Amino acid sequence: MTDTTRPPVTDWATDFDHTRPEYAESAPEIWEQLRNECPVAHTDRFGGAWLPVRHEDVAAIARDTEHFSSEGVIVNDFRPVDLAPIGYAPPITSDPPFHQVARRLLLPAFAPKQIDRWEPVARATCQELLDELLADGADVVDAAAQYAQHIPVRVIADMLGVPREDGDKFRTFIHRILEVPGSGGPGEIEYEDTLDYYLDEAVKERRANPRPGSDDLITYLIEADLDGEPLTDDHITGTIGLLIIAGIDTTWSAIGSSLWHLAQRPDHRRQLVEDPDVMVFAVEELLRAYAPVTMARIVAEGVTDAEIGGCPVKERDWVLLPFPAANLDPEAFEDADQVILDRQRNRHLAFGVGIHRCIGSNLARMELRVGIEEWMKRIPDFELAADDPDAVRWSTGQVRGPRELPIRLLSTNEVA
Numbered sequence: 001m002t003d004t005t006r007p008p009v010t011d012w013a014t015d016f017d018h019t020r021p022e023y024a025e026s027a028p029e030i031w032e033q034l035r036n037e038c039p040v041a042h043t044d045r046f047g048g049a050w051l052p053v054r055h056e057d058v059a060a061i062a063r064d065t066e067h068f069s070s071e072g073v074i075v076n077d078f079r080p081v082d083l084a085p086i087g088y089a090p091p092i093t094s095d096p097p098f099h100q101v102a103r104r105l106l107l108p109a110f111a112p113k114q115i116d117r118w119e120p121v122a123r124a125t126c127q128e129l130l131d132e133l134l135a136d137g138a139d140v141v142d143a144a145a146q147y148a149q150h151i152p153v154r155v156i157a158d159m160l161g162v163p164r165e166d167g168d169k170f171r172t173f174i175h176r177i178l179e180v181p182g183s184g185g186p187g188e189i190e191y192e193d194t195l196d197y198y199l200d201e202a203v204k205e206r207r208a209n210p211r212p213g214s215d216d217l218i219t220y221l222i223e224a225d226l227d228g229e230p231l232t233d234d235h236i237t238g239t240i241g242l243l244i245i246a247g248i249d250t251t252w253s254a255i256g257s258s259l260w261h262l263a264q265r266p267d268h269r270r271q272l273v274e275d276p277d278v279m280v281f282a283v284e285e286l287l288r289a290y291a292p293v294t295m296a297r298i299v300a301e302g303v304t305d306a307e308i309g310g311c312p313v314k315e316r317d318w319v320l321l322p323f324p325a326a327n328l329d330p331e332a333f334e335d336a337d338q339v340i341l342d343r344q345r346n347r348h349l350a351f352g353v354g355i356h357r358c359i360g361s362n363l364a365r366m367e368l369r370v371g372i373e374e375w376m377k378r379i380p381d382f383e384l385a386a387d388d389p390d391a392v393r394w395s396t397g398q399v400r401g402p403r404e405l406p407i408r409l410l411s412t413n414e415v416a
């Protein structure tokens with residue numbers, strides 16, 4: 001569903017709107033057009049926002065925390081007020097020096113060894129989903145809605161120690177925050193239906209019923225301290241909210257886009273089956289070519305000398321950081337528009353760059369690899385179900401991936 005109240009775009013260079021369905025469907029073509037004509041686009045919408053599309057500009061802004069603040073990371077009609085340097089979802093909305101403290105707290109839980117422990121859970125989840133998907137013998141299935149979306153939801157619910165059934169709520173919260181940013185404000189929905197309420201209740205419940213010795217992430221954050229002081233409730237709920245938002249749509253999109261790609265490339269499907277060693281490169285290449293996440297910054301308060309690729313910008317302007325556009329820049333990657341599954345040199349920006357680089361990258365890579373591996377074992381041959389490109393629906397907003405992906409199954413295998 002899209003916010004239809006925003007008028008259609010007349011010119012992507014001077015009036016862009018990344019929340020429009022045309023952007024969702026044709027973002028790579030729009031970035032290419034801008035790269036050739038106007039690599040730093042502007043819009044008066046959202047109170048003024050910039051959209052650089054060159055790798056060089058996107059990376060420079062992500063690294064420049066002095067001029068560009070993370071106080072707001074989702075562009076909408078409202079600007080956050082007085083939230084720096086902690087922000088509402090630490091560490092992604094935090095600026096230095098607080099950012100480092102909040103980030104270090106989370107790093108151990110997402111280290112490679114910790115994530116290895118979750119691989120069997122992710123694999124079993126994929127197998128269960130495929131069992132359900134293939135149970136009734138349908139020859140067309142929705143790979144986004146019936147498969148990809150459930151993998152990260154179930155894994156993150158287990159990591160937080162909340163019921164997997166809460167996944168439906170997670171998807172509603174995410175839709176409001178990412179797909180229709182700025183919606184769901186006071187008066188629009190009951191407080192009991194908000195992410196804030198869910199998080200407050202989850203923390204209250206865990207405090208009332210502690211789980212000593214459990215390594216779930218809510219318990220971990222409740223028991224953690226910063227210089228001997230327990231975390232504030234706002235910090236705990238903000239970080240849990242971040243893990244739900246950052247961990248689900250992103251990976252769902254990456255798995256969905258990868259299956260969308262493979263559905264159209266029999267040669268790539270064969271390559272993965274005949275040479276499983278390619279998978280580790282394929283994961284990186286699919287992340288480069290179909291990077292789902294665009295972040296944002298706000299030109300920091302009091303800054304008078306910021307510029308993007310030579311364009312002066314003013315304090316409190318929004319700036320989008322389209323990492324996916326940077327990944328398709330021919331100045332940065334040879335044959336940038338081609339998917340080369342075994343690409344060797346691949347320093348893509350799918351997980352960002354600089355101090356905010358994704359903490360969940362090990363988890364995301366594992367879920368993407370396992371999601372494709374298990375699908376390919378059971379469904380080695382498949383194609384897009386319809387010739388009509390509109391049958392595939394892409395999400396709107398700052399996380400891009402297929403939300404409806406009808407796939408025709410051409411051959412399936414029984415469980416080994």
Ligand code: HEM
Nearest residue numbers: 091092246247250251254293295351352356358359360364
């Ligand atoms: C394919 C999947 C994913 C992609 C493409 C992705 C992408 C990104 C990007 C681009 C950033 C940088 C944000 C910025 O510069 O402002 C980021 C940060 C972050 N991501 Fe991910 N992400 C993915 C999955 C995950 C998962 C599964 C988790 C955890 C459950 C996660 C947790 C985080 C956190 C906590 C940060 C903030 C780091 C900081 O501010 O220091 N991400 N992610």
